[in-house]
Amino acid sequence: MSRLLPFIGFMLLACLLGFGIWWNSSHDPTAVPSPLINKPAPTFALPKLDNPTQLVSKDSMLGKPYLVNVFASWCFACGEEHPVLMAESKTLGIPVIGYDYKDEPADAKAWLAQHGNPYDMVIADQSGHTAIDFGVYGAPETFLIDGKGVIRYKRIGPLTPDVIARQLMPAIAALQKEAP
Amino acid sequence: MGKVFRTWIWLTLVAISGLAAAQAIDPLPFRDHAEELRFQHLTSELRCLVCQDEDLADSNADFARDLRHKVFELMQQGKSDAQIKQYLVDRYSDFVLYDPPVNTHTWLLWFGPLLILIAGGAVVGYTIRKRSHTGTPAAPTDNGDDW
Numbered sequence: 394m395s396r397l398l399p400f401i402g403f404m405l406l407a408c409l410l411g412f413g414i415w416w417n418s419s420h421d422p423t424a425v426p427s428p429l430i431n432k433p434a435p436t437f438a439l440p441k442l443d444n445p446t447q448l449v450s451k452d453s454m455l456g457k458p459y460l461v462n463v464f465a466s467w468c469f470a471c472g473e474e475h476p477v478l479m480a481e482s483k484t485l486g487i488p489v490i491g492y493d494y495k496d497e498p499a500d501a502k503a504w505l506a507q508h509g510n511p512y513d514m515v516i517a518d519q520s521g522h523t524a525i526d527f528g529v530y531g532a533p534e535t536f537l538i539d540g541k542g543v544i545r546y547k548r549i550g551p552l553t554p555d556v557i558a559r560q561l562m563p564a565i566a567a568l569q570k571e572a573p
Numbered sequence: 574m575g576k577v578f579r580t581w582i583w584l585t586l587v588a589i590s591g592l593a594a595a596q597a598i599d600p601l602p603f604r605d606h607a608e609e610l611r612f613q614h615l616t617s618e619l620r621c622l623v624c625q626d627e628d629l630a631d632s633n634a635d636f637a638r639d640l641r642h643k644v645f646e647l648m649q650q651g652k653s654d655a656q657i658k659q660y661l662v663d664r665y666s667d668f669v670l671y672d673p674p675v676n677t678h679t680w681l682l683w684f685g686p687l688l689i690l691i692a693g694g695a696v697v698g699y700t701i702r703k704r705s706h707t708g709t710p711a712a713p714t715d716n717g718d719d720w
Contacts, residue, residue: 528664
C-alpha cells in the first residue's frame with residue numbers, strides 16, 4: 394500500500410492538472426460574469442444612428458422585450474457575428490436593437506451599408522459612457538431586456554447559431570410565457 | 574567604439590521607456606499632487622477587463638482610458654474610494670478588483686490553500702502515529718541517497 398502512495402499522489406496531481414486544462418478549454422476565461430443579470434437595465438438615452446436628433450431611452454422601450462446587440466465597425470468579432478444576425482435576427486420574434494459602440498457614425502453607416510443591416514433600429518454611443526453603465530468591455534455583447542426593463546440574459550462574444558438555439562431562444566421563450 | 578555603441582543603446586532604451594510611460598498617462602486636470610496619488614493608487618487596484626493582465630493605471634487600451642476617466646469623474650463628484658470600487662463592481666463584478674473580497678464565490682480561493690495544508694498535515698500526522706505505534710523504523714534513507 395505504502396509503495397503505491399507516490400503513484401496515487403501522482404495520479405491525483407495529474408487529475409487536477411487535467412481538470413485545469415479541461416476547465417480552461419471548456420469556457421472562455423476572459424468572459425466576466427455580468428452582475429447585471431436580473432437587475433434593471435441602466436437608464437439610457439442615446440441618439441439613433443440614422444437620425445441623431447431623435448433619442449431612444451429606456452423608458453421609451455418599456456412594455457416589450459427586446460435584444461440589444463453591441464457592435465462596432467472596428468470590431469473584428471462583430472464581422473464574424475454579423476452573418477449570423479443577418480440570418481436569424483428576424484426569426485427571434487423580438488426587436489433587435491443595434492448598439493453602435495465607440496464608433497464614428499459615418500463608419501458605422503458604411504459598415505451596415507456594406508454588410509447589411511440586421512437591426513430594427515440602431516442607437517449610437519459614440520463616447521462609450523452609457524456602455525460603462527451596461528458593464529460593456531468589448532464588442533460584441535448582447536443583452537436581452539424584458540418588458541419591465543430588466544436584463545435577463547447576457548452574452549459576451551459573438552452570437553453563434555448554437556448559442557442562439559441553446560441559450561437565447563429558450564430565454565426569449567421564457568419571457569414570452571410569463572408576459573403573454 | 575564599443576563604449577559609444579553601448580551609450581547609444583542605453584540612450585535608446587531610456588527614450589523608449591520614457592515614451593511608453595508618457596503614453597500610458599493621459600493628462601487629467603488634478604487639483605493637487607495628493608489627488609493624483611490617490612488616483613494612481615486607486616486605478617492600480619482595478620483590473621483592465623480587455624487586457625486582463627494589466628491594471629487600469631498602466632493600460633493603454635481605449636477601454637482602460639474610458640474607465641480611468643470615469644474614476645476621475647467620480648472622484649470629482651466627491652465619491653470615496655470604496656464608493657468608486659462599488660460602482661465598478663456593480664457593473665463589472667468582483668473581477669474588476671485585483672484584491673478579491675471574501676464571499677461565497679471566493680471562499681475556496683481564500684481558504685483552499687489552508688484546506689490543502691490541513692489535509693497534508695493530517696497525512697503526515699497519521700503516518701507518524703502509525704510508525705510510532707507499530708514501532709517500525711523510519712524508511713531506510715540510503716534509498717534516497719543513491720540518486
